[in-house]
Amino acid sequence: MLEAWDNRRQKNLPVEAYVATYGPKSDSRYRPGFRPKLRCLICSGTLHTFHEGTPAARWVHDPNPARKCPAKSPSRILQGLPSPVAPNLDGGTVLRTAFFRNWGRHWSRARRLCQNAKIESFVAFVAEADATGMWGRVGVREGFIPYLFLASRDFPPLGCRVMRSAQAWQRFAFDWRIQSLADLDSCNDGAPQFVRMTFRAPVRGEPKFDGLVRQEPIALNTTYVFLPALDLAESDVMAMEEAFPRELGVACVMA
Numbered sequence: 001m002l003e004a005w006d007n008r009r010q011k012n013l014p015v016e017a018y019v020a021t022y023g024p025k026s027d028s029r030y031r032p033g034f035r036p037k038l039r040c041l042i043c044s045g046t047l048h049t050f051h052e053g054t055p056a057a058r059w060v061h062d063p064n065p066a067r068k069c070p071a072k073s074p075s076r077i078l079q080g081l082p083s084p085v086a087p088n089l090d091g092g093t094v095l096r097t098a099f100f101r102n103w104g105r106h107w108s109r110a111r112r113l114c115q116n117a118k119i120e121s122f123v124a125f126v127a128e129a130d131a132t133g134m135w136g137r138v139g140v141r142e143g144f145i146p147y148l149f150l151a152s153r154d155f156p157p158l159g160c161r162v163m164r165s166a167q168a169w170q171r172f173a174f175d176w177r178i179q180s181l182a183d184l185d186s187c188n189d190g191a192p193q194f195v196r197m198t199f200r201a202p203v204r205g206e207p208k209f210d211g212l213v214r215q216e217p218i219a220l221n222t223t224y225v226f227l228p229a230l231d232l233a234e235s236d237v238m239a240m241e242e243a244f245p246r247e248l249g250v251a252c253v254m255a
């Protein structure tokens with residue numbers, strides 16, 4: 001990972017900036033171990049610098065056999081939708097209805113956090129939510145929908161193959177405190193965190209941990225539900241109406 005999040009300064013630091021801020025690894029003025037430890041936002045494991053002082057400098061996890069970081073296992077992050085637990089009594093009907101009333105707000109929130117998100121993947125997420133009964137699961141609240149969408153998919157660059165290498169690959173995950181949908185039930189705005197990961201887009205295949213540029217904390221803010229949606233693209237509205245005509249009130253009524 002090229003940059004690590006410094007909670008004191010509320011910003012990401014490349015190794016070079018960390019050294020400039022807190023001093024080199026061993027120095028007469030800075031005792032070894034004096035520098036503050038930065039942590040991985042997803043597993044909360046401590047990090048150390050690697051190849052410090054060289055162009056290849058980066059951040060790696062301190063060894064911890066007891067905990068494997070989900071950021072190192074893309075396939076596990078792709079399974080980011082936490083495991084389901086007992087369903088709500090109404091089977092999620094109320095939540096599903098509320099979702100379709102406000103879908104533009106949810107889509108706007110997701111787009112604001114992920115420039116690579118496409119309406120097709122949002123449509124697929126909603127269909128998947130129907131198939132898996134996500135709406136009825138304990139812990140799933142309307143304000144969490146954009147985050148569940150983002151955590152459950154991968155977001156490669158939108159450009160063509162030639163453009164891809166210049167663009168970022170985005171991936172999202174809940175932090176270590178969210179192990180199941182039920183954990184979402186007990187969290188309040190601001191804690192725990194949602195994390196956006198930015199990878200260098202690989203020439204082919206999926207990005208690896210080595211290609212991780214940075215992690216950024218994103219508060220699980222649910223107040224956007226009360227704000228106006230961003231201007232929705234006509235093509236996005238059409239895609240949703242085509243996929244869910246009955247729910248969005250555009251189904252043709254046969255005479």
Ligand SMILES: [Zn+2]
Nearest residue numbers: 040043045069
């Ligand atoms: Zn980690």
